[in-house]
Amino acid sequence: MSLRKTFLLAATSLLMAGAATTAALAQTPFKIGLVLPMTGPSQSTGKQIDAAVNLFVKTHGDVVAGRKIEVILRDDAGVPDTTKRMVQELIVKDHVDAIAGFGLTPLALSVAPLATQAKVPMIVMAAATSIITEKSPFIVRSAQVIPQVASTMGTWAAQNGIKKVVTLVADYGPGVDAEGWFNKNFTAGGGTIDANLRVPLANPDFAPFLQRMADDKPDAVFVFTPSGFGAVFMKQFVERGLDKSGIKLIATGDVTDDDQLNAMGDVTLGVVTTGPYSASHPGAVNAKFVSEFKAANNGMRPNFMAVFGYDGMQVIYDT
Numbered sequence: 001m002s003l004r005k006t007f008l009l010a011a012t013s014l015l016m017a018g019a020a021t022t023a024a025l026a027q028t029p030f031k032i033g034l035v036l037p038m039t040g041p042s043q044s045t046g047k048q049i050d051a052a053v054n055l056f057v058k059t060h061g062d063v064v065a066g067r068k069i070e071v072i073l074r075d076d077a078g079v080p081d082t083t084k085r086m087v088q089e090l091i092v093k094d095h096v097d098a099i100a101g102f103g104l105t106p107l108a109l110s111v112a113p114l115a116t117q118a119k120v121p122m123i124v125m126a127a128a129t130s131i132i133t134e135k136s137p138f139i140v141r142s143a144q145v146i147p148q149v150a151s152t153m154g155t156w157a158a159q160n161g162i163k164k165v166v167t168l169v170a171d172y173g174p175g176v177d178a179e180g181w182f183n184k185n186f187t188a189g190g191g192t193i194d195a196n197l198r199v200p201l202a203n204p205d206f207a208p209f210l211q212r213m214a215d216d217k218p219d220a221v222f223v224f225t226p227s228g229f230g231a232v233f234m235k236q237f238v239e240r241g242l243d244k245s246g247i248k249l250i251a252t253g254d255v256t257d258d259d260q261l262n263a264m265g266d267v268t269l270g271v272v273t274t275g276p277y278s279a280s281h282p283g284a285v286n287a288k289f290v291s292e293f294k295a296a297n298n299g300m301r302p303n304f305m306a307v308f309g310y311d312g313m314q315v316i317y318d319t
Contacts, residue, residue, distance in 0.1 A: 224255070
């Protein structure tokens with residue numbers, strides 16, 4: 001009898017301790033460290049994702065499984081060393097439960113080892129190089145992967161009368177991915193690559209590369225730039241009269257993203273791009289999303305980065 005009493009007392013104590021732990025956990029917010037380039041050349045990406053994250057929390061509520069969601073935003077300005085420092089602080093000082101964002105591939109790669117070491121889930125909402133998810137078992141991605149869009153454009157170009165192409169890409173992971181996958185599918189369809197040109201990421205001056213392209217006189221130029229750089233490219237493309245040269249402009253959707261499309265003007269008419277999203281996509285679900293996004297952000301139109309951020313929050317909520 002004494003042994004039975006002892007067992008019951010121990011079991012009761014464990015249940016009470018478990019209940020107390022559960023109650024304490026319910027009172028502890030679920031912290032998400034959101035690291036984005038809110039300033040610098042890629043600020044369009046940061047602005048879009050941040051707005052989408054806020055919209056998701058607003059429309060889906062800020063409590064999940066009894067825990068309040070707390071988003072801690074940090075601006076890394078697109079600098080990998082800054083990204084790494086901020087993530088370290090979020091993990092060690094703020095004790096975040098997840099890290100998210102990452103506007104460019106070098107930023108995501110810089111913190112992958114930290115996610116592994118701390119065993120913190122890492123949700124990549126923008127960076128698109130194919131190898132990123134291989135760098136840590138704690139990484140998931142809600143963004144596109146460059147081979148998806150570049151290979152599709154290569155196939156389309158070969159099937160639509162384009163015989164000779166010059167590629168012009170930003171010289172870093174996604175650009176190399178875009179160049180390689182476009183070339184693979186385009187040449188498999190019978191096309192010829194006249195030149196592969198790579199523009200330094202830190203110096204988005206396309207002028208000398210555009211001149212080289214104009215001299216080669218290809219049927220088309222295939223372009224990849226990070227989101228937010230498209231307006232600079234299109235401006236220089238027009239300044240050199242290439243919009244009237246007969247050289248067809250084909251690209252990934254980053255070049256003509258919805259966030260900057262209006263400012264580019266009529267030069268974008270006739271440009272063919274491949275991408276996973278357009279704000280003009282028909283359908284009730286997208287119409288609702290665009291309407292809510294504009295209402296929450298002074299009329300700003302969402303681009304594909306906004307969708308990646310929104311979907312990334314869905315991953316967190318569902319998990």
